[in-house]
Amino acid sequence: MSPLNQTPDHEDAPDPHGHGHPAPRKPAISRHDLLAAALKLVGPHRSLSTLSLREVTREAGIAPNSFYRQFRDMDELAVALIDLSGRSLREIIGEARQRATSERGVVRSSVEAFMEQLRADDKLLHVLLREGTVGSDAFKQAVDRELGYFEEELRIDLIRLAAADNARLHEPALVSKAITRLVFAVGATAMDTPPERDAELVEQLSQMVRMIITGSRAIAAK
Amino acid sequence: MSPLNQTPDHEDAPDPHGHGHPAPRKPAISRHDLLAAALKLVGPHRSLSTLSLREVTREAGIAPNSFYRQFRDMDELAVALIDLSGRSLREIIGEARQRATSERGVVRSSVEAFMEQLRADDKLLHVLLREGTVGSDAFKQAVDRELGYFEEELRIDLIRLAAADNARLHEPALVSKAITRLVFAVGATAMDTPPERDAELVEQLSQMVRMIITGSRAIAAK
DNA sequence: TGTACATCAGTGAACGCGCGTTCACTGATGTAC
DNA sequence: TGTACATCAGTGAACGCGCGTTCACTGATGTAC
Numbered sequence: 336m337s338p339l340n341q342t343p344d345h346e347d348a349p350d351p352h353g354h355g356h357p358a359p360r361k362p363a364i365s366r367h368d369l370l371a372a373a374l375k376l377v378g379p380h381r382s383l384s385t386l387s388l389r390e391v392t393r394e395a396g397i398a399p400n401s402f403y404r405q406f407r408d409m410d411e412l413a414v415a416l417i418d419l420s421g422r423s424l425r426e427i428i429g430e431a432r433q434r435a436t437s438e439r440g441v442v443r444s445s446v447e448a449f450m451e452q453l454r455a456d457d458k459l460l461h462v463l464l465r466e467g468t469v470g471s472d473a474f475k476q477a478v479d480r481e482l483g484y485f486e487e488e489l490r491i492d493l494i495r496l497a498a499a500d501n502a503r504l505h506e507p508a509l510v511s512k513a514i515t516r517l518v519f520a521v522g523a524t525a526m527d528t529p530p531e532r533d534a535e536l537v538e539q540l541s542q543m544v545r546m547i548i549t550g551s552r553a554i555a556a557k
Numbered sequence: 558m559s560p561l562n563q564t565p566d567h568e569d570a571p572d573p574h575g576h577g578h579p580a581p582r583k584p585a586i587s588r589h590d591l592l593a594a595a596l597k598l599v600g601p602h603r604s605l606s607t608l609s610l611r612e613v614t615r616e617a618g619i620a621p622n623s624f625y626r627q628f629r630d631m632d633e634l635a636v637a638l639i640d641l642s643g644r645s646l647r648e649i650i651g652e653a654r655q656r657a658t659s660e661r662g663v664v665r666s667s668v669e670a671f672m673e674q675l676r677a678d679d680k681l682l683h684v685l686l687r688e689g690t691v692g693s694d695a696f697k698q699a700v701d702r703e704l705g706y707f708e709e710e711l712r713i714d715l716i717r718l719a720a721a722d723n724a725r726l727h728e729p730a731l732v733s734k735a736i737t738r739l740v741f742a743v744g745a746t747a748m749d750t751p752p753e754r755d756a757e758l759v760e761q762l763s764q765m766v767r768m769i770i771t772g773s774r775a776i777a778a779k
Numbered sequence: 780t781g782t783a784c785a786t787c788a789g790t791g792a793a794c795g796c797g798c799g800t801t802c803a804c805t806g807a808t809g810t811a812c
Numbered sequence: 813t814g815t816a817c818a819t820c821a822g823t824g825a826a827c828g829c830g831c832g833t834t835c836a837c838t839g840a841t842g843t844a845c
């Protein structure tokens with residue numbers, strides 16, 4: 336279910352350790368346990384940057400100093416979490432795009448998938464939405480990198496979409512950036528609004544995105 | 558120059574204190590001194606929410622406990638700063654809008670004024686851009702309130718502008734919201750980029766805003 | 780004008796707390812033979 | 813199979829620090845008469 340449960344690292348690989356040294360033991364606590372603990376603590380009122388190392392280890396049930404066996408510091412953990420979050424989101428939105436074909440449908444189902452992920456239990460998207468403006472440089476760079484990937488995928492899809500409609504797009508890269516930033520900004524505020532208003536927000540966001548695309552096509556056409 | 562120097566509070570008013578009690582002394586340190594100290598400490602790597610009460614008083618040159626004579630806690634100071642920041646920004650953008658008349662001109666000069674304010678020494682805009690996604694509920698509500706004012710003023714101007722061009726606008730409130738959120742989101746990331754790229758960013762932002770307006774008019778027209 | 784008094788802005792010292800980080804350690808695991 | 817040994821994941825205790833907040837205070841300012 337959650338990307339955290341996929342254990343993508345090859346922890347279980349035999350790893351013969353060909354050079355004479357004894358193989359290291361399999362660790363009892365893993366990076367994933369710590370990432371999961373941090374995610375558990377993140378919420379509408381707690382950002383990654385306000386979590387203390389001790390809080391995370393407490394949540395994970397280990398001694399504070401054991402943290403250092405997995406990460407150099409909280410910054411490193413945060414960056415790992417941001418990467419994870421970005422990868423997960425791109426996958427989900429990518430799937431949503433595959434499902435729809437018309438422009439209207441693509442926008443709507445992508446926005447819907449985004450909001451769904453926003454409300455998901457794993458809180459992965461929260462990380463991406465909150466840490467972009469605060470935290471260390473490493474934080475912000477990590478978030479920006481993920482946004483960049485996102486923009487790039489969106490840009491390609493926008494071109495594909497326009498071609499299917501026999502339309503042209505003015506400055507696809509700019510359109511993609513505008514949409515990405517807008518959706519993330521509105522999404523960030525949506526975290527704090529009650530889920531009852533999600534439908535309304537999806538509608539608003541879809542219209543906003545459509546305005547941008549329509550505007551870009553209108554400019555390209557004239 | 559800076560709104561901080563305007564001393565809008567009537568500190569110098571005689572205040573006869575008609576009821577028999579002695580008049581309170583004029584305080585040696587004022588709320589403004591503390592606000593100014595906090596602003597001084599805010600920067601690309603420090604948000605209001607990471608400032609400690611002791612840091613601010615240290616910067617202001619007073620004892621830590623003297624803080625409580627002016628504010629209940631750092632939250633109260635932050636909210637005061639956010640209000641100040643919002644008022645200041647709206648004033649500046651309002652002036653920029655007055656100066657231009659055509660759609661193209663209005664968008665450009667507003668965006669330029671925004672970027673100028675972003676680089677201003679007083680750092681007031683930094684506060685508004687950073688604290689929207691983090692900090693206490695009081696923080697976020699204060700920022701949201703300022704964004705709301707901003708949207709409202711923009712909405713009215715958009716309608717005025719469309720009328721001048723004999724055009725109609727689809728959902729002006731939505732257009733205004735999209736533009737506001739987008740500009741603030743891009744502005745937030747711009748704080749961390751070197752000022753050399755400001756011209757490029759102004760160009761990008763202007764184009765994005767124009768896409769939204771064009772899109773909205775195109776949808777209204779069909 | 781001078782004197783006694785009340786107010787209260789600002790202070791210095793102290794508190795208990797949670798923090799990040801360090802240190803020397805323990806003991807389970809796996810290797811070598 | 814059994815034994816001696818090396819590794820190293822995880823620990824408990826301790827450190828110094830900056831924090832927010834409290835307390836009783838001081839002394840300048842302004843009032844009352």
